[in-house]
Amino acid sequence: MQYDDIMGVTEAGAVLGHVQDFVLSAVVSIGFAVFFSTPVKYIALAGLGGAVCHLSRSLCLAADLGIVASSFIASVVISMMFILIAPRIRVPRPVFTVSSIVPIIPGKYAYLTLISLINIHDNPQMRDRYIVSIFENGALTTFVMLAIGMGIAMPALLFYRNRPVV
Numbered sequence: 001m002q003y004d005d006i007m008g009v010t011e012a013g014a015v016l017g018h019v020q021d022f023v024l025s026a027v028v029s030i031g032f033a034v035f036f037s038t039p040v041k042y043i044a045l046a047g048l049g050g051a052v053c054h055l056s057r058s059l060c061l062a063a064d065l066g067i068v069a070s071s072f073i074a075s076v077v078i079s080m081m082f083i084l085i086a087p088r089i090r091v092p093r094p095v096f097t098v099s100s101i102v103p104i105i106p107g108k109y110a111y112l113t114l115i116s117l118i119n120i121h122d123n124p125q126m127r128d129r130y131i132v133s134i135f136e137n138g139a140l141t142t143f144v145m146l147a148i149g150m151g152i153a154m155p156a157l158l159f160y161r162n163r164p165v166v
Helices: 003-007 011-035 042-063 066-090 096-101 107-123 124-161
Strands: none
Touching: 011 042, 011 096, 042 066, 042 096, 066 096, 066 124, 107 124
8 A cells, every 4th residue: 555545645636746846946946046146037947947856856756766866867857957958048057057956955864964963962872873863864965965966967077078178
């Protein structure tokens, strides 16, 4: 029996959840685009990039690919999207990719790593459990961040490999 069956989530509810994620991810990306001083005429495109990136990761997670592989695939999708779009509007690709990946940064796991690190001193009886949590969440955070970085860099290396360095 699937989790959705147990929780009573229907197809319409799942689609509505993806639409809500799409919109909220766009809002987050727009906020970071404003924070990173993206020109006003490109803010909507940065928001679309964040929404597409998060939706890609959500769909991969729904297909049971795991968070690391899903983050990598979402980063590749967003990198490819802006490799194709950015030169046409004559804007550097990082203007969009930086704010677009923000919704898939593993903040929860980084937070749990730091909380476990702090709690080691507060509760010595559970020190072993906190140490395990530090390594599990810290490793997951590290691998997801590496997957995001590689997912953004690899398509650019493939598409721009014939470009002169200087």
